[in-house]
Amino acid sequence: MEKSLVSDGALVSLYQNGNEKAFELLVKRHKSKVYTAIYLIVKDSYIAEDLLQDTFIKAITTIKTNRYNEEGKFLPWIVRIAHNLAIDYFRKEKRYPTVILEDGSNVFNTLNFSEDSVESVQIKMETHEKLKEMIQKLPEQQKEVLLMRHYADMSFQEIAEATGVSINTALGRMRYALINLRKQMTKYNINYDQNIYPK
Amino acid sequence: MIKTFTPNDVIRYVYKETSAEENKLIAYTLLTDTDLRTFYEEILGIKQEISKIMREPSDKVLGQILTYSREFQTNRP
Known part of the structure; x- marks a missing residue:
């Protein structure tokens, strides 16, 4: 119960300070929404998982190199990354409408x-x-x-x-x-x- | 003055983005405007169905993400 009271912004701060548990919590909290958003674009669960991984890798790199500045808006930020990667995938595959x-x-x-x-x-x-x-x-x-x-x-x-x-x-x-x-x-x-x- | 609400206003209402004042007025309008009410009921029904759609990634990919994060930290200069 208490755990859900910790804001995304606070978890990101903890993660920036080396707390891997905080990141695990962020992943658990948002994995379904990010994954579903990708899946609804690419309609293939294997590709969606690859892109989910790419999305979080991008997030990890950004946060750990102190380039994250979304201030509490973690979910919109990461879904935007996911969305862009999914759209890029279609462009590369030349399947973009x-x-x-x-x-x-x-x-x-x-x-x-x-x-x-x-x-x-x-x-x-x-x-x-x-x-x-x-x-x-x-x-x-x-x-x-x-x-x-x-x-x-x-x-x-x-x-x-x-x-x-x-x-x-x-x-x-x-x-x-x-x-x-x-x-x-x-x-x-x-x-x-x-x-x-x-x- | 009577405010006329549009379908876009109804969408903001369905997604709870209207003010308390607008809520009262829209709720009243929905009682009297059958077209807008029909639109509202349909949109609300679809919104609720969409909200139920959720897929879960595998534990394997989540494990890979967490491992990447830990190793990124380890490998930092």
């Missing part, structure tokens, strides 16, 4: 994002697996905002600043991402809990 519309709705259904791996062929067609596939197929700008909001815990204002757009553009991209996902869920007849109207 070239047609990205602001609206995204036309691209969504036709985007040939990457070859399906053996793994993705075997993916079970249950709700979450299907939803993961849908997120993976979102236009890059929409996916970027969605990943930053959900896995980096960044506010829309922070996302806007990080991506060099206005907050309305960031919100608009999120809106199209969610609308696209809703459309696809309806198309595949995937139901979610609709009894969620607030008390």
Whole structure:
């Protein structure tokens, strides 16, 4: 219980002073979010693990050489590193989508994002697996905002600043991402809990 | 003056980025604007589904990361 009260910033400081346990805690705390953010881009667990390792190696090097200055914003910082590495991977593999519309709705259904791996062929067609596939197929700008909001815990204002757009553009991209996902869920007849109207 | 809320405002509301004052006004608007309420319910449902998506990396890769960190420290001049 107490452990969760130690902030990321405090853990980074401890780590900078040689406390490896502090780093272990940071890894444990954020591994799932960072890994999921990568996986949703590359859609291959082996590549995602390689990139997760590269992400943390970059973080380790930056922190241990005293070049880290995010002041408590460890998760957004490391998810940004992860995101950039995943996008670089696609660029190197020449599988990065070239047609990205602001609206995204036309691209969504036709985007040939990457070859399906053996793994993705075997993916079970249950709700979450299907939803993961849908997120993976979102236009890059929409996916970027969605990943930053959900896995980096960044506010829309922070996302806007990080991506060099206005907050309305960031919100608009999120809106199209969610609308696209809703459309696809309806198309595949995937139901979610609709009894969620607030008390 | 009556403030009109947009779908972008609803998204900020769903992600808890609206002020206390906005919360009251949006909650009231959702009671009266059925289109906006439908949008809100759908977006909230999708947000909750996305929040459930989480994958775990293997212990092996985590071990490699921690080993790299320890060795980086050891090898420092």
